[in-house]
Amino acid sequence: MASSRGPITRPRPSWGWQDDAACRGQSLTLFFGYEGERAEARDARERMAKAICAECPVRRECVEFALSRPEKYGIWSLTEDERASVRRRRMRRAAMAGVSAAPSNEVVKEEEKHCSSCRTTWPVANFARDISKRDGLQTWCRRCTNAARARKAEQAVAS
Ligand code: SF4
Ligand SMILES: [Zn+2]
Structure with a gap:
């Protein structure tokens, strides 16, 4: 029987895996790069x-999370180009099977x-509360906040 064409509902992502991420506390510029980065530096x-990702126990969850949405930036076990190519492959396969595999913006x-x-x-569960902010949440995600704290702690030890 043909599938119905109603809105696609996707499972809500589970965030527990981030707690075990090998990149926790690592510098974010290592995973996200910076404006004007040269190709050699980027490579x-x-x-x-x-x-780091190769040793990460939650690699699979991380990759699937990044592939499940239009996530353009950063290393999520795969590089931006690698993700784009996996997406294209999946979309080709899905097109052959007659279903949509496009990353969705509809995720809650x-x-x-x-x-x-x-x-x-x-x-929003990934943002700590900050009542001084308009929406009551910090502007940086927990991962960035933790990385900044770790950097600060390192600097404090070094000085
Ligand atoms: S696989 Fe994902 S969660 Fe694990 S270290 Fe790499 S970027 Fe971090
Ligand atoms: Zn962040």
Whole structure:
């Protein structure tokens, strides 16, 4: 029987896996790069980041999360180009099977927020509370906040 064409509902992502991420506390610029980064620097950075990902116990969850949405930036076990190619492959396969595999923007939109540091859209559960902010949440996601704290702690030890 043909499938119905109603809105696609996707499972809500589970965020527990982030607690075990090998990149926790690592510098975010290692995973997300920076404006004006040169190709050689980017390649070296991506190799370093992927070496961390290779040892990560939640690699699969991380990749599937990044593939399940239009996530353009950063290393999520795969580079931006690698993700694009996996998406294309999946979409080709899905087109052959007659279903849609396009990354969806529909993932519980009203409960998401954009991190102003890593430029990633996360569920609001990924932002700590900050009553001084208009929406009551910090502008940086927990991952960026933790990375900044770890950097600060390192600097404090070094000085
Ligand atoms: S696989 Fe994902 S969660 Fe694990 S270290 Fe790499 S970017 Fe972080
Ligand atoms: Zn962030």
